[in-house]
Amino acid sequence: MSGLYERHRAVSPEWLALYYRHPVELTHGEGRYVWDADGNRYLDFFGGILTTMTAHALPEVTKAVAEQAGRIIHSSTLYLNRPMVELAERIAALSGIPDARVFFTTSGTEANDTALLLATAYRGSNQILAMRNSYHGRSFSTVSITGNQAWSPTSLSPLQTLYVHGGVRSRGPYAELSDERFIEACVADLEDLLGHTRVPAALIAEPVQGVGGFTSPPDGLFAAFRQVLDRHGVLWISDEVQTGWGRTGDHFWGWQAHAEHGPPDILTFAKGIGNGMSVGGVVARAEVMNCLDANSISTFGGSPVTMAASLANLSYLLERDLQGNARRVGGLLIERLRSVAAASPAVREVRGRGLMIGIELVRPGTDEADPEAAAAVLEAARAGGLLIGKGGGHHTSVLRIAPPLTLTVAEAEEGAAILADALHAAA
Incomplete structure (x- = not known):
C-alpha cells in the first residue's frame, strides 16, 4: 500500500x-x-x-448497469433517453413539488450550482441566504455559500452570501432556548437580516447538515422560515444531497420535517440515488426551471447507464x-x-x-x-x-x-x- x-x-x-x-x-x-x-x-x-x-x-443495480452498458453507454441530453425520462417521472412524483421539472447532473456540487443559477436568474439577484456551518459542494459558486471555514478555501465569490442562524441546535447564542423559542429567535434573526439588505434570490439549506456534523434545527424551523421568505419573495432551496431517499427514517426527504407550508421551490439531490454511480439533479416547479433564456445541455448528466442504475436502486429501496x-x-x-x-x-x-x-x-x-x-x-x-x-x-x-x-x-x-x-x- x-x-x-x-x-x-x-x-x-x-x-x-x-x-x-x-x-x-x-x-x-x-x-x-x-x-x-x-x-x-x-x-x-x-x-x-x-x-x-x-x-x-x-445484484439488482449491477445487473441493470451491465444490461444498459451492453446496449449504449452514452448519448448526452441532445437525444431522447428513455431511462432518463422514466427516472425523472418517478422523482418528480416523489418530490412533492407541483408541476415539477427534473434536470440531471453528475454530482451534488453540480446540482447545487444549477439550483443557484436558476434561483438567481429567476429572481434577478445575486444575493443568497445560507446557513452557518453548512456545506454545499466544491465548485466556485458552492464553496462561496458554504458556511464552514474548513471547506471554503476562498472568500472570492460570484455571489453575495448572508448567513442565517438555525442549522446547529446545541451550540451558538440560542442553544439554551427551548425548541419553540429557538425557532422564534432564528426567525427574528432572519427578519432582521432581510430588513438590512436587498431582497436575496433564495435561501439554500440542508435539512440535516452533513459535513457540518449531522446537526439539524428543531422540526418546523424551515416552515417558519418559509412564511418569511414567501412574504419577501425569496425562494427556498432544500439541499437533499445527503438527506434524500429515506435516510432520516422519519421522512423520504429532509424537508418533510418542516412541511407545514409545503415543499421547497427547488430541491437538489445526488449521492445515494445511484448507489455509487455519479448522479445528481435538481427538481423545481416549471416556472422556476424554465426561467433560463439561453440554451443549456448536460453532456454526462442523465447518462443511460447511471439512470438505469438509479431506476433499479430506487425500485429496490421503495419495494423493501x-x-x-x-x-x-x-x-x-x-x-x-x-x-x-x-x-x-x-x-x-x-x-x-x-x-x-x-x-x-x-x-x-x-x-x-x-x-x-x-x-x-x-x-x-x-x-x-x-x-x-x-x-x-x-x-x-x-x-x-x-x-x-x-x-x-x-x-x-x-x-x-x-x-x-x-x-x-x-x-
Missing part, C-alpha cells in the same frame, strides 16, 4: 484529503462490508460518504421499505450509541435520525471540540474493522455514521460494539 500512497502523493493535489495515517485501498464490497488490498474486511458505516446507499454490489428500515434499525443504533457514549467523558452529544448519526467529541470536562480525539477514534475503529467518517464545523470533531440503508440489527450491534472499543482505546 505504501507504494500506491507514494504514487498518489506524486500526482494528486496536497489538499486532496485521505483518511488514516496509513491510507486504505478498498478493492471490493458486498452488502454492508468492504475489503482492502491486504484482505482485511470492514463493516462500512460511511458508504462512500453516504453514496453507497443501499448495499455494495447490489428501506426508509422504514432506517427508522427501525437507526433508532436502535442511536440508542445503543447513546448508551456507549454515557461511559465516555469525551462524548458531548449523540444526535441524528434514522441512519444519519453524529457523535460529537470534546475535551473532557469542557465544551471544546477535540479533533485529535475524533482522528484517534477513526483510526481505532478501522483497526477494529469499522469504517466511519468525521466532520463538524471548523474543528472536525464529530464522528459521522451513515451505513447503507439495508443495515441489519446484528450489524448495528457489531458496529456499536467496535465503536465502544474505539472510544475506550482513543481515551
Whole structure:
C-alpha cells in the first residue's frame, strides 16, 4: 500500500484529503462490508460518504448497469433517453413539488450550482441566504455559500452570501432556548437580516447538515422560515444531497420535517440515488426551471447507464421499505450509541435520525471540540474493522455514521460494539 500512497502523493493535489495515517485501498464490497488490498474486511458505516446507499454490489443495480452498458453507454441530453425520462417521472412524483421539472447532473456540487443559477436568474439577484456551518459542494459558486471555514478555501465569490442562524441546535447564542423559542429567535434573526439588505434570490439549506456534523434545527424551523421568505419573495432551496431517499427514517426527504407550508421551490439531490454511480439533479416547479433564456445541455448528466442504475436502486429501496428500515434499525443504533457514549467523558452529544448519526467529541470536562480525539477514534475503529467518517464545523470533531440503508440489527450491534472499543482505546 505504501507504494500506491507514494504514487498518489506524486500526482494528486496536497489538499486532496485521505483518511488514516496509513491510507486504505478498498478493492471490493458486498452488502454492508468492504475489503482492502491486504484482505482485511470492514463493516462500512460511511458508504462512500453516504453514496453507497443501499448495499455494495447490489445484484439488482449491477445487473441493470451491465444490461444498459451492453446496449449504449452514452448519448448526452441532445437525444431522447428513455431511462432518463422514466427516472425523472418517478422523482418528480416523489418530490412533492407541483408541476415539477427534473434536470440531471453528475454530482451534488453540480446540482447545487444549477439550483443557484436558476434561483438567481429567476429572481434577478445575486444575493443568497445560507446557513452557518453548512456545506454545499466544491465548485466556485458552492464553496462561496458554504458556511464552514474548513471547506471554503476562498472568500472570492460570484455571489453575495448572508448567513442565517438555525442549522446547529446545541451550540451558538440560542442553544439554551427551548425548541419553540429557538425557532422564534432564528426567525427574528432572519427578519432582521432581510430588513438590512436587498431582497436575496433564495435561501439554500440542508435539512440535516452533513459535513457540518449531522446537526439539524428543531422540526418546523424551515416552515417558519418559509412564511418569511414567501412574504419577501425569496425562494427556498432544500439541499437533499445527503438527506434524500429515506435516510432520516422519519421522512423520504429532509424537508418533510418542516412541511407545514409545503415543499421547497427547488430541491437538489445526488449521492445515494445511484448507489455509487455519479448522479445528481435538481427538481423545481416549471416556472422556476424554465426561467433560463439561453440554451443549456448536460453532456454526462442523465447518462443511460447511471439512470438505469438509479431506476433499479430506487425500485429496490421503495419495494423493501428501506426508509422504514432506517427508522427501525437507526433508532436502535442511536440508542445503543447513546448508551456507549454515557461511559465516555469525551462524548458531548449523540444526535441524528434514522441512519444519519453524529457523535460529537470534546475535551473532557469542557465544551471544546477535540479533533485529535475524533482522528484517534477513526483510526481505532478501522483497526477494529469499522469504517466511519468525521466532520463538524471548523474543528472536525464529530464522528459521522451513515451505513447503507439495508443495515441489519446484528450489524448495528457489531458496529456499536467496535465503536465502544474505539472510544475506550482513543481515551
